[in-house]
Amino acid sequence: MSPTPHTLLCDPALAFLAPALTPAWVGSRLGEVLGRSLSLRAIRPLRHKLGRRCLIAYDIELAGEVVTVVGKVRSRGLDHHSYELQRKLWHHGFEDASADGVSVPEPLGVMPELHLWLQRWVPGRVATELLPQDVGLAERIAGAIAKLHRANIPARKCHTPADEIRILQERLPRVAQIHPQWQERIEHVLQASAALAKTLPQAATTGIHRDFYPDQVLVSGDRLYLLDLDLYCQGDPALDIGNFVAHLSEQSLRRFGHPDAFTQQETALVEAFCKLDSQVSRGAIATYKTLTLVRHIYISTQHPHRRATTAPLLSLCEARLAQGP
Structure with missing residues (x-):
């Protein structure tokens, strides 16, 4: 069963996440992080490991196109190391257009106050x-x-x-x-x-x-x-x-x-x-x-x-x- 905003907020270790589930606040903050004017369409919690971490999808409209960005949250603080690693890989031949067809999802930014970093959602299996x-x-x-x-x-x-x-x-x-x-x-x-x-x-x-x-x-x-x-x-x-x-x-x-x-x-x-x-x-x-x-x-x-x-x-x-x- 997929988690809901309620189940996330019922986890004491993730109580700090309330703003990340508040459309008006998080929509504005996403615009700041991405440096773009956007409209937030939906917030969808995807995964939740009690007391430890969760994954949240944000459906946003950018320049008339609806795209999804994924927030990775860790209870004990922003995983800056993983974000920086993915950013380095993205700029080291793992971008979407790499000739060999091997990539990592594009890292997009961080929200340190929410222990959260963002990457672009990729469709697939x-x-x-x-x-x-x-x-x-x-x-x-x-x-x-x-x-x-x-x-x-x-x-x-x-x-x-x-x-x-x-x-x-x-x-x-x-x-x-x-x-x-x-x-x-x-x-x-x-x-x-x-x-x-x-x-x-x-x-x-x-x-x-x-x-x-x-x-x-x-x-x-x-x-x-x-x-x-x-x-x-x-x-x-x-x-x-x-x-x-x-x-x-x-x-x-x-x-x-x-x-x-x-x-x-x-x-x-x-x-x-x-x-x-x-x-x-x-x-x-x-x-x-x-x-x-x-x-x-x-x-x-x-x-x-x-x-x-x-x-x-x-x-x-x-x-x-x-x-x-």
């Missing part, structure tokens, strides 16, 4: 919907993420294999609290994951997405847009590919009861990417895939429609960890 029928799309996505890595915009943070294991050590014990009968199995998975991470080769790092999966790629005609770069950091490019193919395996497990429905897409993505970046190890990609699937054991417990996959994910991870690197 997320790759999650299209990849099952289009293996060739996987190869195009490999080119898109390789372009992001090559851009190598300086990152504020660094992400290491030790950080991957720290996240698992924080989250997987919560699964054992929900399912105490799995306590020993969870402990073994954590130990094996830490041992596996230590086998990762020393890699040259670059700017990576760090949360790269099919929902983060929007297909708009012949153009691909990379979305939601909030976790962008310095890291191993193999992580982005391993994370992406792990999501495909998890999607297969959830939809079909086994992890292999999208093997062709996974293989196409990995092969295309390794041709573009020969320094990336296929073994490292496989390791990051396993570590991502381990993280999905926890994620599955946080969504009612995914809880049926918790046990199969645990078994899948045990099998992959038993194989070693």
Whole structure:
């Protein structure tokens, strides 16, 4: 169910958002930020994560044309870093007219008092919907993420294999609290994951997405847009590919009861990417895939429609960890 202005205002962490939902005020403020005379047609809350963030669409009329801009809001303050990153990418070959067909949505400005930054809305469909029928799309996505890595915009943070294991050590014990009968199995998975991470080769790092999966790629005609770069950091490019193919395996497990429905897409993505970046190890990609699937054991417990996959994910991870690197 989509959020409403009322549900946003009922979130104490987002109480500061009242002006962003007030047509007269926000219409005037949007005009200031965009530097244009405009008419506000509608305010449409799109997404809401309780206590943390939300997404708001503003339909505006500019010079007789109705366009949509999207406001990204974070409760703990304006995410200036993500805005600046997207602005730099836009001016570094990721604009709408880029010859290679890979872009980011155009960043438009900030409203610091509302912890909000604006980007232009892009029509299209997320790759999650299209990849099952289009293996060739996987190869195009490999080119898109390789372009992001090559851009190598300086990152504020660094992400290491030790950080991957720290996240698992924080989250997987919560699964054992929900399912105490799995306590020993969870402990073994954590130990094996830490041992596996230590086998990762020393890699040259670059700017990576760090949360790269099919929902983060929007297909708009012949153009691909990379979305939601909030976790962008310095890291191993193999992580982005391993994370992406792990999501495909998890999607297969959830939809079909086994992890292999999208093997062709996974293989196409990995092969295309390794041709573009020969320094990336296929073994490292496989390791990051396993570590991502381990993280999905926890994620599955946080969504009612995914809880049926918790046990199969645990078994899948045990099998992959038993194989070693």
